[in-house]
Amino acid sequence: MRQLLAGNYAVAEAVRMAKVQLVAAYPITPQTPIYEKLSDMENDGRLTGIMMRTESEHSAMAACIAASLTGVRTFTATASQGLALMHEMLHFASGNRVPIVMCNVNRVISAPWAFGSDQSDSLSQRDTGWLQFYCEDAQEAYDTVIQAYSIAEQALLPVMVAIDGFFTSHFIEPVDIPDQASVDAFLPPFGLPTRFDIDDPAYINNVVNPEQYMGYRQRSFEDMEKTRPIIREVNERYQRIIGRGYGVVEPVNCAGAEIVLVTSGAMTSTARVAIESLREKGLSAGLLKLKGFRPFPTEEVQEVLKDVPKVVVLDRNISLGKEGIWCQELKAALYPLERRPEVHGFIAGICGADVSPDMIEGMVFQALSRAKPERLPTWVRRDG
Amino acid sequence: MKNDLIVEEMERELMRPGHMACPGCGEASTMRLVLKVLGEKTIVVILPSCVGVISATFPNATFAVPCFHSAFEIAAPTASGIANALKLQGREDVTALAFAGDGGTFDIGLQSLSGAADRNDNFIYVCLDNEAYMNTGIQSSSSTPQNAWTMTTPGGRRGRKKKFMQIIAAHRMPYAATASIGHPLDLMEKVRKAKEIKGMKFIHTLTPCSTGWRMPEDLSVKAAQLAVETKLFPLYEVIDGSEYRITHQPQGLPVSEYLKIQGRFRHFTKDDVDRLQKEVDEDWERLLAQSAMKGCV
Numbered sequence: 138m139r140q141l142l143a144g145n146y147a148v149a150e151a152v153r154m155a156k157v158q159l160v161a162a163y164p165i166t167p168q169t170p171i172y173e174k175l176s177d178m179e180n181d182g183r184l185t186g187i188m189m190r191t192e193s194e195h196s197a198m199a200a201c202i203a204a205s206l207t208g209v210r211t212f213t214a215t216a217s218q219g220l221a222l223m224h225e226m227l228h229f230a231s232g233n234r235v236p237i238v239m240c241n242v243n244r245v246i247s248a249p250w251a252f253g254s255d256q257s258d259s260l261s262q263r264d265t266g267w268l269q270f271y272c273e274d275a276q277e278a279y280d281t282v283i284q285a286y287s288i289a290e291q292a293l294l295p296v297m298v299a300i301d302g303f304f305t306s307h308f309i310e311p312v313d314i315p316d317q318a319s320v321d322a323f324l325p326p327f328g329l330p331t332r333f334d335i336d337d338p339a340y341i342n343n344v345v346n347p348e349q350y351m352g353y354r355q356r357s358f359e360d361m362e363k364t365r366p367i368i369r370e371v372n373e374r375y376q377r378i379i380g381r382g383y384g385v386v387e388p389v390n391c392a393g394a395e396i397v398l399v400t401s402g403a404m405t406s407t408a409r410v411a412i413e414s415l416r417e418k419g420l421s422a423g424l425l426k427l428k429g430f431r432p433f434p435t436e437e438v439q440e441v442l443k444d445v446p447k448v449v450v451l452d453r454n455i456s457l458g459k460e461g462i463w464c465q466e467l468k469a470a471l472y473p474l475e476r477r478p479e480v481h482g483f484i485a486g487i488c489g490a491d492v493s494p495d496m497i498e499g500m501v502f503q504a505l506s507r508a509k510p511e512r513l514p515t516w517v518r519r520d521g
Numbered sequence: 522m523k524n525d526l527i528v529e530e531m532e533r534e535l536m537r538p539g540h541m542a543c544p545g546c547g548e549a550s551t552m553r554l555v556l557k558v559l560g561e562k563t564i565v566v567i568l569p570s571c572v573g574v575i576s577a578t579f580p581n582a583t584f585a586v587p588c589f590h591s592a593f594e595i596a597a598p599t600a601s602g603i604a605n606a607l608k609l610q611g612r613e614d615v616t617a618l619a620f621a622g623d624g625g626t627f628d629i630g631l632q633s634l635s636g637a638a639d640r641n642d643n644f645i646y647v648c649l650d651n652e653a654y655m656n657t658g659i660q661s662s663s664s665t666p667q668n669a670w671t672m673t674t675p676g677g678r679r680g681r682k683k684k685f686m687q688i689i690a691a692h693r694m695p696y697a698a699t700a701s702i703g704h705p706l707d708l709m710e711k712v713r714k715a716k717e718i719k720g721m722k723f724i725h726t727l728t729p730c731s732t733g734w735r736m737p738e739d740l741s742v743k744a745a746q747l748a749v750e751t752k753l754f755p756l757y758e759v760i761d762g763s764e765y766r767i768t769h770q771p772q773g774l775p776v777s778e779y780l781k782i783q784g785r786f787r788h789f790t791k792d793d794v795d796r797l798q799k800e801v802d803e804d805w806e807r808l809l810a811q812s813a814m815k816g817c818v
């Protein structure tokens with residue numbers, strides 16, 4: 138059924154329909170409507186599990202880890218400072234191999250204090266061992282949360298679903314909500330055993346020696362690699378049952394393009410308009426949307442960009458001392474190619490600053506006019 | 522009936538031999554007694570602390586019950602998560618139990634403990650208070666007594682020991698108590714009570730540490746007894762944060778009896794001892810006034 142929903146409410150709806158048993162959360166803008174909506178659902182009996190109103194995000198994640206180990210399906214949502222506060226627990230979740238799903242509503246990190254959308258919060262959690270997916274709109278947010286449970290529970294690794302603060306979290310859009318029976322057909326009830334078996338007692342997370350520790354890390358690394366076919370299979374099954382799907386990358390008009398714009402998250406929608414306009418002007422421009430960040434879609438990116446001469450990467454985040462984070466990742470992914478495209482990095486939309494189709498077109502023209510990429514990314518700001 | 526129960530509990534051994542505790546470890550003895558009462562249907566949460574090393578170095582598994590070595594500041598929300606999951610699964614016959622040190626309770630875990638107490642989640646929290654960060658090598662915590670020696674207070678700690686049971690009482694949990702290996706039957710009785718009560722239960726145990734307290738290893742039980750009998754660590758219960766009940770009438774020995782067997786107090790002057798004695802006497806009077814029983818049982 139088609140409904141008008143803000144992205145946050147679409148996420149809450151997905152959590153309810155995924156029959157999550159334990160939600161633990163703590164409020165932070167722009168995540169709060171997820172927490173409030175789930176509380177409403179609990180209050181009117183539509184969410185049948187337990188809602189833990191914790192005293193911090195750190196404890197919310199701690200509770201999810203423990204409940205997940207005990208054998209129930211869990212969810213939490215946060216943003217920005219909350220995600221940063223959770224950092225220790227993010228490693229703890231992946232190390233303990235719990236299939237938690239978390240929505241992170243991208244928001245800039247202090248200092249200075251601000252609230253706008255910015256991916257630095259979640260991208261800077263890159264090495265915590267979580268799968269990370271970035272969504273373009275409310276519909277994708279809904280679908281990705283449902284898919285995330287299937288992926289997480291097969292891989293025994295936690296999944297973070299990122300949506301842009303305000304642009305996706307608060308804008309109201311038509312969202313197609315499937316019926317419960319279809320969701321149930323796609324996502325069976327939580328089927329993992331409790332890791333605390335009274336009849337066969339065992340320890341979880343002992344102190345281990347270096348060899349053993351390294352063994353665990355290698356195993357986790359290999360299992361993260363094995364999520365690639367799982368993600369593909371889950372998406373195909375979702376497509377079959379629900380009728381929609383998304384790749385870990387989405388190329389638009391990239392074949393034969395002279396220049397390809399690479400985006401992630403909500404900015405992709407604006408980029409679609411810009412690319413359309415550039416093509417009307419006779420430019421052979423393509424768009425590559427990146428949805429998967431961990432595992433990084435290296436082969437998919439190589440396949441799409443191997444014959445493209447120029448690439449423009451648009452980053453709504455910045456890593457001081459280097460460049461935009463997607464740009465770094467993309468360059469690393471392209472390095473093994475024999476003929477590598479030029480990669481031009483642009484920083485725009487930090488903290489939710491406006492990025493118009495005109496501005497994006499301007500970046501493409503700027504890149505086209507350059508004989509070679511600049512060493513540092515180009516900052517694109519309305520105020521110059 | 523009650524005696525049969527005690528025999529059964531006494532024979533039950535859920536802490537296996539061969540663990541890594543120092544000789545005379547108060548934490549090990551306390552955990553052993555607690556598990557005797559709680560039995561097989563228990564899931565234990567432990568933390569980075571001496572307990573993590575005593576019980577959880579692979580491939581050893583000291584507890585004969587399922588155990589999760591959680592992170593330092595999250596004993597309470599970890600046990601909360603387990604307790605709530607057990608509730609969802611209809612397995613409320615299983616007890617969720619957390620063992621946390623004084624560092625993990627008085628300091629870094631205070632916030633998350635407060636959150637769990639507010640939600641009144643259904644588990645037992647046992648604080649193993651050895652009055653310092655022992656696992657990392659005897660550093661001062663907010664549980665370390667005033668002027669006591671530790672590695673980070675070589676000239677004696679300036680701060681005063683936090684009155685933790687007052688913080689606990691302020692949370693109005695259904696059940697809180699102090700206990701000690703010096704009085705094992707009292708300790709076990711309190712654990713037995715806690716097991717029967719729904720909601721959050723907190724048991725503050727004083728766990729002498731011969732290594733950190735600079736004391737011969739055969740004096741742990743004696744030190745625990747002296748802490749109680751000098752009124753320095755009285756044994757009592759707090760029901761719903763307001764109803765105080767003293768469970769053992771202390772002999773009222775001078776605190777110097779307790780201090781003199783421990784090297785960490787060796788530098789104490791007469792003034793230090795007098796100041797502590799005065800504080801202990803005042804605290805006892807306050808406890809008597811709070812206690813509905815105004816005395817012992």
Ligand SMILES: Cc1ncc(C[n+]2csc(CCOP(=O)(O)OP(=O)(O)O)c2C)c(N)n1
Pocket residue numbers: 548569570571572593594621622623624625626649651653654655656657662
């Ligand atoms: C966040 C964090 N900070 C510091 C540590 C290091 N650490 C491990 S055990 C410990 C001391 C524990 O002291 P306490 O809780 O009193 O338990 P005890 O060792 O005395 O039994 C510390 C500081 C840690 N594991 N995690």
Ligand SMILES: [Mg+2]
Pocket residue numbers: 622623624649650651652653654655
């Ligand atoms: Mg300690």
